[in-house]
Amino acid sequence: MLPADDRDVLGADYRKALRDFVADGGERPLHQAYEIGRGALHSGFSMLQLINLHHHSVRTLLQEQPEFRGTIFDKLERTERFLVECLSPFEVLQLGNREAMEALKRLNAILEEEAKRIAHVLHDEAAQLLAAVYLELAELQHDAPASEAVRTRATRITGHLDQVREQLRRLSHELRPPILDKFGLLPALEFLADGYRKRAGLQVTVTGVLAGRLPAAIETAFYRVVQEALNNVSRHAHAHRVEIRIRRISGRVRCSITDDGVGFDHRGLWHRSGDKGLGLVGIQERVSALHGTLDIRSSPNSGTQLLISIPSGKR
């Protein structure tokens, strides 16, 4: 929001250029309109404020100069052209935003494909290598009957291999859970929650009703969002419990992730510079790309709640 003095200056510039344009037309005041629009955009003026300023200025002009009233429709047409010129920097920005969102959607789709590929390599190829190691170990034990001590070590190695196999399986499933593609969001979130219960010792509950499947992009987005949120809880929150609720109402899917941890001050999160985290910004961008919203409720010592709402679209 602009300080009142700056708003007055902008208002005066606007009225003067508009008055010139309405009186004589010409390119110069239109150029000024564009510059005023650019200045307003950079100073944080909203489009609504600019439209208000426009209406206020038109009213002032009509009061100041009664002769305008005679040819009111011509004059009004000019004021409209003037306003359009002034709003065009906003239009350019909006188009740029739309293109950026489309690029982001494509990037997310590429990342998902890459995650699938890595999950596949981990699951199949690494698992095959492991199977070969199991086999070699078994053959070694068979070919060279060993002492008790060697047999104990071999059993220990097999135990480690079991753990590696289990971790690989879990990692590859979390990277791109087949359960998400096959059974949908709720079972996939349950699976994710289970991993955090086991690995991070968190009490995670998942509740919700979705009644059928959602478009793949939305299911993937919610899965990634909850994954990052749980990641944050386990790394930063010192929480005991996390509650994930998801439901579909009035054409939207709404999801909340609530923890009972230490909370944080999230004001200024979007304006941080330097080597800062990307998780919450990533959530925000993923959600915006699907025309959704993210709301963060948190303050130090009062836990954190993320609220995400995305239009449910058609599958």
Ligand SMILES: Nc1ncnc2c1ncn2[C@@H]1O[C@H](COP(=O)(O)OP(=O)(O)OP(=O)(O)O)[C@@H](O)[C@H]1O
């Ligand atoms: N549930 C939470 N409880 C407490 N603090 C949190 C929570 N979620 C986020 N934060 C705070 O917000 C900061 C920003 O989170 P964000 O996910 O954007 O980055 P990060 O987790 O630090 O790094 P990255 O996600 O890129 O690995 C965190 O560093 C942490 O201080």
Ligand SMILES: [Mg+2]
């Ligand atoms: Mg994070």
